[in-house]
Every structure is written in C-alpha cells, then in structure tokens.
Amino acid sequence: MQTSIWTSPLEIFCQDISSSEPTPGGGAVSMVAATFGVSLVEMAVNVTLNKNEEQSLRLAVSQLSSIRQQLIELADDDISTFRNFMAALQKPKSNETLAEQRKVALASCALQASMVPLAACDAVIAALAIAKEIRPAVTKLIVSDVDAGEYLLRAAGCAVLLNVDANLAWLEPEDRKTIVARTVASRNSLTQK
Template sequence: MSDDGSVWTQRLDGFRAATAARQPTPGCGAAAAVTADIGLALVLKGLRISEAHDSDPVRLQLLQAAESLLGRPGAFADDDVQAFRDFLDAARAGEPEQKRAASRQACAVPLALAHCCLEALELAVKAWPLTDTNVQSDAQAGAVLIHSGLSAALINVDADMGSLDDPTAREQAAQTRRRLQDEGDGLLKRLRDRVMGDVPGSA
C-alpha cells in the first residue's frame, strides 16, 4: 500500500471515521494493529522517562528493544487492509487459485500481527518493574492495549479461517491461534499478579 493510502498518514479522526463507515476496510485487523502499536508506545514512554531519571543497563536494553519494535505492530494495519481488499477482489473474480491464495494471506496477516503483539507484550511485562512508579500506569496500560490488539487480531483469524479450504491449513491456523492467545493471556496475568503484589494492602 502506498504512503498516500496508509492508515498512518491519516488524521486520527479520519481513521476513526473510516473504521466506523459502511465499507469493508479498515476493519478489526487494522484497529488491532493500531491499538497494539499505541500500547507499545506507552511502554516505551515509561522506559524513556525512567531511563532519563536514572540509567539502568537492563532497562536501557529493553528501551532499545522497544524502540526497534515500535512501528512493527502498526505496519500490519496497512497489510490487513490490503489483504482483505485482495480477498474481496479474488472473490469477485471467481478465480479459485487466486481466491485460495488471498484466503491464506487474509489469515496469515492477523496471525503475524498476533506474533508481533506477543513479542511486544513480553517486553512490556519485563519493562513494568523497571519503570518508575509515576509512569508504571503508562506501562501497565500499554501492556493491556497490546494484549487487546493481540486478542482482536486473533478474533480476525477466527473470521478468516473459514475461508481456508484446506483442512490441514485450518487446523494449523487454529492451533497457532490458541497458542498465541494462551501465551498472551498468561503474560497479562503475570503482569497483573505482579501489579497486585506491589499494591499496598493487596496481600
């Protein structure tokens, strides 16, 4: 997709309006990608502010990893829009092989997004205890947004799996989907347990 048509060159209210419009795209996959990337930005904010106050080698390593990762979840927004447009075009054309390829891609994009979200969520969980108290809320909220993006991407996978005509491909996608959700849920629970353990009077 060209930069002119990118989700990331739109005004925020324009993207919201397009998401709410009576048109196929952008849909849940694009919204999931944007949500996850904003969540990662919050985690990075917490790391940067904390590192500016008092440098820590482990935190600095996480900060650099977050900087490298920022933008990757969001890039899947345009990929998702393009994949679904290609699927609709293939369905209209009525070419079986073209439709099969488009179906695989429509399912592969949200799975790849979910993998990226899982990487970001792992980073967020590691970052939270190394983030200054006054910005831990940003890191925690960022982790929740990343998890939401992951979960929304996997809902998109559920919707797309039905178009796969290969039973083996459907089962592989379903297994990967369940694993990603389980791992993401486990990471978020680990963070919540850590947060509650650090809240006075929560024991």
C-alpha cells in the first residue's frame, strides 16, 4: 500500500512528480494545488475572525476546512485509481475472452479515474462560491490571499478536468455520455465569476 503524498516533504513530492513514474501525475498535483488554494482562502477568513466574530465567517471556515480535507483525500485517491487503471492496461489480451475482460476492467477503472477528478472539481466549485461570498468581509490587508486562492482553485479545477478528458476513450458509451455532461457543466461553472 502506498503512503499518502501528504506525508512527504514538498521537495520529495516535487522529485516524485518529476520522476519517470506515472504517479503522482496531473490529477493529484492539481488537487494539491486546489488544496493550497482552499487553504489560502481559509487562512484569510481565520485572520479576519480575529477581528470579526461574524457567524457566516465561522460557517465558511468550517466548510472550507471540510473541502480541504476532501481534496487531501481525493489527491491520494487519484493516485490509487490511476495505478488501478495502469494495472488493468497490463492485463493479457491474447484471446477474445481475455481481451473482453481487459476491456471491462479498463472501462471500470477509467470510470473511477474520472469520478475522482470530477469530485475534486465539485469541491473546487464549492470553495470558489464560498470565496466569492466571504471576500467582501475579509480584512482588506489579506484580500489578496483570497484572490490568489481563487486563482489556484480555478486553475486546479480546469486542470483536473483534463484527467477526465484523458479517460473518455476508455469508458462505455453510456458512462461517457454522463461523464461528458458533468465535465461540460463543471467547465461552465469554473468560467463563471
């Protein structure tokens, strides 16, 4: 079992990304970037809470903390699901039965490998909505942290959807249709300000 990417120092994580191994890849790295974005927004709200005990800000911190935890878990899940997909690619296809079993395994793994980044994108969209809502209440000296967090979130959301695009060819037609619709909706949400 692989250990969490969150237990490595950033320097080691960067070395792992740049290695010849396929994981961690774009999905997990994008989810880490999204986690940093959420953390910046959450920090700005926490600093503001030192001066403003507004209940809506407390609720925002709780929601952002939950989203951050979700993204942490999804980053590790992304690595795991991609490894499962890579293992399915190695399945034998030397006869019709084996080839069909491989195809079914690949479709199943590709569906899971699509669901993880879609869940991450949903979390990003939720965090962006919170950031937009709380921005006016944040201490002016650190509103740039909210803005930086939003930029990271938006870029990470767009980036995780590239992983979904990469999986489309492996999906069964009905699953592909559903996943494409969700991806289009997510992209539209990410482009709204």
